[in-house]
Amino acid sequence: MMQILLLQLNPTPDQQKLLLETMRAFNAAANYVAAIAFAEHTASKVTLQQVAYSDLRSRFHLPAQLAIRAISEACEAYKRDKSRMPFFQSEGGVVYDGRIMSFKGLMMVSLLTLARRAHVHFRIVGSRQAHVDSLPGRADLRYVGGIFMLEVVSTEAWTNALQDESITARAWESSRVM
DSSP, rough: OOOEEEEEEOOOOHHHHHHHHHHHHHHHHHHHHHHHHHHTTOOHHHHHHHHHHHHHHHHSSOOHHHHHHHHHHHHHHHHOOOSOOOOOTTTTOOOOTTTTTOOSSSEEEEOOOOEEEEEEEEEEEEEOOOTTTOOEEEEEEEEEEEEEEEEEEEEEEHHHHHHHHHHHHHHHHHHHHH
16 A cells, blocks of 8 residues: 655755755746647647757756656646646645655655755654555655655555654754754
């Protein structure tokens, strides 16, 4: 059974700036692709990648895999409702997967940003059952009320192992001191 693990990130000020810049560029790029999809009446990832990929890399400074994720998100949003152009909030979510996100031990995650990988401490704040079609390893980075949250789809066994209170409490406290 798949679970969504809710992680509250504890970025340094520099990491917070990098994450926000990445989030804004990713969503601006997704809006750019969505406008093309709407104008051309196409939800083909292949077609939109051929048209927009190099622009996303140069104009929005997105790393390769984030450019591909922005194209994919715009395609999926356009497919849901082809009667209107999708719009992505500047501080809306960013989709991560195993190519651009990895865990470094029990309390740190490495996330690709515009400039480099950010190794960010986190604490587990909850979990919930995932939708049937959720892909393990996918994560959504969200920014709500000045707090970064990462919602990671994982197996139930992995979720249970990480939620050991004694491990997470000690790791979170030591990460706050840094």
